[in-house]
Amino acid sequence: MRAIYAFVSQGFRQQAAYKVEGWLGIFSSLIWFVIYIGIWSALLQGDPEALQRQMMYIIAGQFLGELNFLPTWEVGAKFRQGDVGLELIKPVALPVRILADFFGRSLFRLLRSTPVYIIIWIALGLPAPGLGRLGLFVLTGLTGWVIIATLTLSLTLIALWTVQFDEAEQLFGIGMSLFSGSLIPLYYLPVWVGNVAKFLPFAGIFFVPSAVLAGTLGGAALLEAMLLQILWAGVGLGILTSMWRAGSTKLVMQGG
Amino acid sequence: MHDFRCWWRMARAQARSQMQYRFNFAAMIISMVLTYGGQFVNLFWVTERFKTIGGWRLEEVVLLYSMAILAWGVAVSFFFNLQGFEEQIRSGTFDRALLRPMNPLLHVLGSQSPIGGIGQFVFSIAAFTFAFNATGLSLTPVKLIYVVLTALGGGLILGAAMISVATLAFWTTRTYTFYWSIVYPARQLVNYPVSIYHRALQLVLTFVVPFAFINYFPAHVLLERTSELTLPALAWGTPVVGVVIITVVYGFWKWGTRFYTGTGS
Numbered sequence: 001m002r003a004i005y006a007f008v009s010q011g012f013r014q015q016a017a018y019k020v021e022g023w024l025g026i027f028s029s030l031i032w033f034v035i036y037i038g039i040w041s042a043l044l045q046g047d048p049e050a051l052q053r054q055m056m057y058i059i060a061g062q063f064l065g066e067l068n069f070l071p072t073w074e075v076g077a078k079f080r081q082g083d084v085g086l087e088l089i090k091p092v093a094l095p096v097r098i099l100a101d102f103f104g105r106s107l108f109r110l111l112r113s114t115p116v117y118i119i120i121w122i123a124l125g126l127p128a129p130g131l132g133r134l135g136l137f138v139l140t141g142l143t144g145w146v147i148i149a150t151l152t153l154s155l156t157l158i159a160l161w162t163v164q165f166d167e168a169e170q171l172f173g174i175g176m177s178l179f180s181g182s183l184i185p186l187y188y189l190p191v192w193v194g195n196v197a198k199f200l201p202f203a204g205i206f207f208v209p210s211a212v213l214a215g216t217l218g219g220a221a222l223l224e225a226m227l228l229q230i231l232w233a234g235v236g237l238g239i240l241t242s243m244w245r246a247g248s249t250k251l252v253m254q255g256g
Numbered sequence: 257m258h259d260f261r262c263w264w265r266m267a268r269a270q271a272r273s274q275m276q277y278r279f280n281f282a283a284m285i286i287s288m289v290l291t292y293g294g295q296f297v298n299l300f301w302v303t304e305r306f307k308t309i310g311g312w313r314l315e316e317v318v319l320l321y322s323m324a325i326l327a328w329g330v331a332v333s334f335f336f337n338l339q340g341f342e343e344q345i346r347s348g349t350f351d352r353a354l355l356r357p358m359n360p361l362l363h364v365l366g367s368q369s370p371i372g373g374i375g376q377f378v379f380s381i382a383a384f385t386f387a388f389n390a391t392g393l394s395l396t397p398v399k400l401i402y403v404v405l406t407a408l409g410g411g412l413i414l415g416a417a418m419i420s421v422a423t424l425a426f427w428t429t430r431t432y433t434f435y436w437s438i439v440y441p442a443r444q445l446v447n448y449p450v451s452i453y454h455r456a457l458q459l460v461l462t463f464v465v466p467f468a469f470i471n472y473f474p475a476h477v478l479l480e481r482t483s484e485l486t487l488p489a490l491a492w493g494t495p496v497v498g499v500v501i502i503t504v505v506y507g508f509w510k511w512g513t514r515f516y517t518g519t520g521s
Contacts, residue, residue, distance in 0.1 A: 020430060020433060024433055024434065024438065028440075031445070034453065034454075038452045038453040039302075039309065039448055042452040043302070043306045043309060170291065174291060174294040177298065184301060188302070188306075193301065
């Protein structure tokens, strides 16, 4: 556990060292806000209550975007260039170290961006969410992180067999853009699409926590969504563990 | 002219090199088409639910989107490797471009394959055909020529953005971050009608970072709606704006090269 904490802390400090990236990241978030606010203001102009909920949903989505930023391409490069050899002498398994590092980096990004999101929240005149809702947002957000982190890293590990297979991650990205609710909340999708999407892992990553914070998911539907999240997080952990166990015996060291 | 001949030889060699990996090339095209197709589906679902975005129907928004991707295909074909220019600065390999008897910028651009944007072309032509047929308007020869000129002009506008990012590397040694944090999200602004944004942002997208010329203004020509613009002449401005902005940004690049110091090794 101490080793994991050390890797989280290392990731946090590493991210803190890149100050230019930090400021540009905030600027980038602001551009995305402008896009989403422009689109949804145009779409929901006749319904101020729905627009207010959508603004909260957008802020939640942007926040989760910071949390769920996973630079798995760095891992793929380690396999291609042979740097993975150095990873094998470290005291914890590669996926655990990578995920701890990614989590540390995400924590720093969240800490850096939270004041900006709070200012935007206040500037838009949105009502303060209750502590219970905030707690559920954190809980569902973290479960969503486990889903996306384990599934995308599993896809990266395909490189243990094929050296390079970026296409799998691209397909996952397409699934995310269509079914995660990061662009369109599931309740605004065609009914049949929404009904299918809520059972897919993507929904647990963005839609569930965002809808919790926006106050558009509650009661039995929330309970069902959280159970599905836990199920997908378990599936993700299972796939990642199995792939690492099978793949680490196939590891080919590149370079010399 | 000599510089452009040298660039063409280098770019052709890069294209031949890329074509040695046919499976990768085909996979790249398919993945591009699928990625943009995913965004198309999102647009379809939004307009199915809400009918219009800021008064623009599905086919009109898809027309905007296809024009944005077409121009991006031009920019990807000729300027995309500038996003990785920081590696040449950090490793000092930009020295080679400065020492060789050709324009340094064209030397940098010549190190990429000019067929990299083919995935964007495949998608945008298909989306454009769908959108234009759905509008029920006719594609006259004048409109067709203007679409080509607009794609080139839009490609120059986006290319100017890429050159600006590369030039910043002379001071910051960063290009990836600037590209992914500024140019990439800024490009997405024009996937939707610019009229949905705040007036101040519309002015920025017209006069400061003229991305509205990539698709929003010229789409009014294709849709025969130029009279809806405050300044209808803007609808015909893309090729000129493209040439002007790339000339200005080239001046910025030339000035920036004076600050390149090499690595000393």
